[in-house]
Amino acid sequence: MxxxxxxxxxxxxxxxxxxxxxxxxxxxxxxxxxxxxxxxxxxxxxxxxxxxxxxxxxxxxxxxxxxxxxxxxxxxxxxxxxxxxxxxxxxxxxxxxxxxxxxxxxxxxxxxxxxxxxxxxxxxxxxxxxxxxxxxxxxxxxxxxxxxxxxxxxxxxxxxxxxxxxxxxxxxxxxxxxxxxxVPEDRPDDVLPIGVADVKREGSDITIISYSRMAAVAMHVAEQLASEDGIKAEVIDLRSLRPLDRATIVDSVRKTNRAVVFEEDWRAYGIGAEVAATIQEHAFDHLDAPVRRIAAAEVPLPYAKNMELAALPTGQHLVDAVHATLDASGGVRGNGRSNGSKGQRSASRG
Amino acid sequence: MSKKSDKTAAAERPAKGATRSAGRNGQAERAEAKAKQANGTAPKYDLRNVSESAETLIGFYRQMLLIRRFEETTGEMYTRAKIGGYCHLNLGEEATIVGTMSALELRDYVFTNYREHGYILARGVDPKLIMAELFGKEAGVSKGRGGSMHLFDVESGFLGGYAIVGGQLPPATGAALAITYRGSDEVVLCQMGDATTNIGAFHESLNIAQLWKLPVIFLIVNNLYGMGTTVERASAVAELYRKACAYDMRSERVDGNDVLAVRDATRRAVEHARKESLPTLLEAVSYRFRGHSVVDPARYRPEEEVKHWRNLDPVMALAHGLREAGLIDEAGIKQIDDEINAIVVDAVRFADETPAPKPEELFTFDYATDVPNVDRSLPGDHTGITQDG
The missing domain is CATH 3.40.50.970 (Thiamin diphosphate (ThDP)-binding fold, Pyr/PP domains)
Known part of the structure; x- marks a missing residue:
């Protein structure tokens, strides 16, 4: 291709x-x-x-x-x-x-x-x-x-x-x-269904739910987590925000027992709020830790570069949230606690 | 004349016929016209020498009377709680409606605002199905999903009543774009109220229509009030047809109480659209006999103004003209009256008896193309997951 x-x-x-x-x-x-x-x-x-x-x-x-x-x-x-x-x-x-x-x-x-x-x-x-x-x-x-x-x-x-x-x-x-x-060559059948999420990467430790550019960032973070910390993160790219493929989210969380939503919009009432609500409705008994949401800070985005960076979610926020969620729920299965990257986390913030 | 009664000024007949550019009217000419208007002009139909057949003229009368009786009954059904929500009547606007609609062909398209019962009636849609919609029934023209403000009938090209002021203008403009795209020669008529000429969608749509040479007629029904606000208090330019000059668009003002004048003015606009693929801004000045909606007692209108316009009643005026010209006698008038009453009584009976939509069909029209994972859960449910069991 x-x-x-x-x-x-x-x-x-x-x-x-x-x-x-x-x-x-x-x-x-x-x-x-x-x-x-x-x-x-x-x-x-x-x-x-x-x-x-x-x-x-x-x-x-x-x-x-x-x-x-x-x-x-x-x-x-x-x-x-x-x-x-x-x-x-x-x-x-x-x-x-x-x-x-x-x-x-x-x-x-x-x-x-x-x-x-x-x-x-x-x-x-x-x-x-x-x-x-x-x-x-x-x-x-x-x-x-x-x-x-x-x-x-x-x-x-x-x-x-x-x-x-x-x-x-x-x-x-x-x-x-x-x-x-x-990208596949032009074929009559390369139409993707609207309303279906894609498990972009399979994993058993934690589910990362994202879409658009943040899903691309999440894929890099998942690779990094695997190579540096041995964390097997499953990445769900929602692809469709309406309809929302709740079944794929819920199936994954029932497997991994942990979830982080990674979004570029404001947190309050955002896409992540709907995802988190869905998880608590349909996978409450499977959750080992609260669902975390990484989202933009709730301000009109400032111009100054350092201020802008402070407001927007980054891959490092996701790395930190994954570790925090794992720390709160007994770490990676069969791999001890995932505390190996704490130094890196604090070093790369901001 | 008090300042208030100047509002009646708007009812002048456009003595000059079509005005290519409203801006050509000089200040003095406008002042003179306004002075004339202050007296108000009942359409004094002299039907003895018109070229219309008796059949056509009596047909207009029948349609106007149907709208009159349908709307009177609608108002009554609303007060009896058979009809819910907002309900806006066309009483007093019958000549404008029949005049404009009679100048169109069935293949043409009509978009309106939420004061639209009369327009869909005049497109020939069965009054039973319209009343059924007002009653919120499955047999209604919009299957009980739309109500008074959202009537629709695809067969007659009636592409909707729209309840957000100005909302219908961009889609109507786009419908005209589709006509030019496919190279056919239908026209679009887009009705609106006077206050709509102050909203952004009006100006964006007029600009696009003239810029892209689209076959659309923008019809302003100027009934002198946007809810309770007079035209003069809301619009910097009170002669609304003149707003077309900003877009170099053909425009015309017509006495909305005169069904033949309205029909002729609409015909000119239709020809301009069909032959030259160009828009027109057409203003018909009329009056609504009741408040903005059924529940509005319209206390903001002076009594003498209402009386003045009641005297210009377009339905009565046409009946009078028909009798004067010997085209119909009292027995004939009575017979039409009886027929129309029977149609409206029948519509109410049907609307009352026909079933409401089934709650199980709440999601029936949610999407035209079904896709996976559409959430069809009810208010008391968790969000829907098909595989969740």
Missing amino acids: PEVTYRQALHDTLRDEMLRDENVFLMGEEIGVFEGSYKITAGLLQEFGAKRVRDAPIAEEGFVGAAIGAAMLGLRPVVEIMTINFILLAMDQIINHAAKIHYMFGGQSRVPMVIRTPGGGGQQLAATHSQNPEVWFAHTPGLKVVAPSTPADARGLLKASIRDDDPVLFLENLALYNTKGE
Whole structure:
């Protein structure tokens, strides 16, 4: 399998879907002539023309709402919102309209649209350009929300999202665009199901639950924990935030008896809160320690680099949380207590 | 004339017909027009020499009377608690509704706000199914899931009543985009109230529609009040059709009490959309006879103003015009009245008797494409896990 970037996987998948179905068209700010703020749509205007790659004015409510109406008449718009922070301008259209139309009108109209948008902080973009409000959408019945962490998942889930007859929020991440991974060649069957989590790494000591960029970080942390401390961490990449694959989470925690949620959004009422609630509902008797949540500090993200770093979750926070959880519950099975890395933990904080 | 009664000014007929750019009206001309409007103008139908057939004119009357009786009955059913939630009536707006809807074809699309019972009636949807929706029944046009503010009928191209002010404009604009995308020539009519012209979605949608040359008619039903706030207190520009000039869009104002004037103005907008794929901002000035919703006693409106507009009753005016022209006699009027009453009584009987949706079908329309792990647990349950047993 060829290795490509997350960006390339998105680009190629958009192109493949546009070639497959002429009802698929792209709409968004700067996606055509400018070729996309993050170049996902580079070259597509030349190849498909302005009808299929439509530059929109800076009017999120207007063009996201227009995508809804176009979808109601049978087209399959794929809207790009430059970053998820700007989606707030379109909230009425997404929450009050896209999410409601199928149900509220008794199933008479479908809204097969995709909204692609990157989240993520950590680039000194400060408070209004660094948010991760995906939970607002994951909270809303009628929407589907996916958040792939690898190029292959990005491809499979983007295909599924475009072919799905419901509105899908497709969450990307600025820091993932340049990451690389193997992606299968174009096949009719490389569509991933929405609503199914992926056990990205198997393990028996502890379950790490994550999504989007943090799932990629979690994979590195799990490797590090294995090689340095002999800790076998299972990593669940949620991939889909709505529907949430609770069964995969619960099955894993019943096996490992411990869980840490690793997320980039704010902790209060966040994705991790829902995961933790699910675990206590369905695996209460299996838990050996409280579920921990690593999440962003609850402030509007500050600009100064050191302040920004202080607010955002890192791999080291996850390392520490894994050790703390294991320490609180008798350590790694058959491997004594996992206290070998305490020095490293304190050394690398901040 | 008191300042208050200036509000009646809005009911002027657009003497000049279509105005390409509202901004061309000079200040003096507007002042003169406003002075004329202050007297109010009942549509004095002279139907002796119009080219319309008696059948067409009587058809308009029937439709307007159906809306009138349906809405009166709806108000009554609301006070008898047969209808819940919010309920906004079209009483007084019958000429605007029938005039606009009669200028469309069945293949065209209609989006409206939440004051929409009359529009879906005028699209030819069975009154029984509309009343059933208001009663919250499975047989209702939205299967009892939508209610008064969210009527929908895909067969007649009635693509929804929308209850967030301005919410219907972007989707209506997108529907017009889909029409151009597939290269067909339907048009979209998007109705809204006067206060909607102050919200962002209005301006974004008008800009997009003109920029992308979309076949959509934005219809403002100016009934002089957004809830209890007069147009003048909410909009810096009280002649709402003039807002189109910011987007270089064709616009027109019409007397919403005059069904033929409304129909003709809508026809011009339809032609502009169908032939040239261009939008129009059309303003119809009418009046709602009751408050904002059924429970609003409308104490903010002066008595003489209400009386003034009641005298301009569009249904009565058309009946009068038909009689004056000898197109119908008292017996004919009575016969239509009886027929319409029977239809409405029948609708209420059906709505009352037909079953409510089954609670087991709470999740029936949650997603159009079913996917794994959709949580269909009930309020007292743990979150759903299919494999959990």
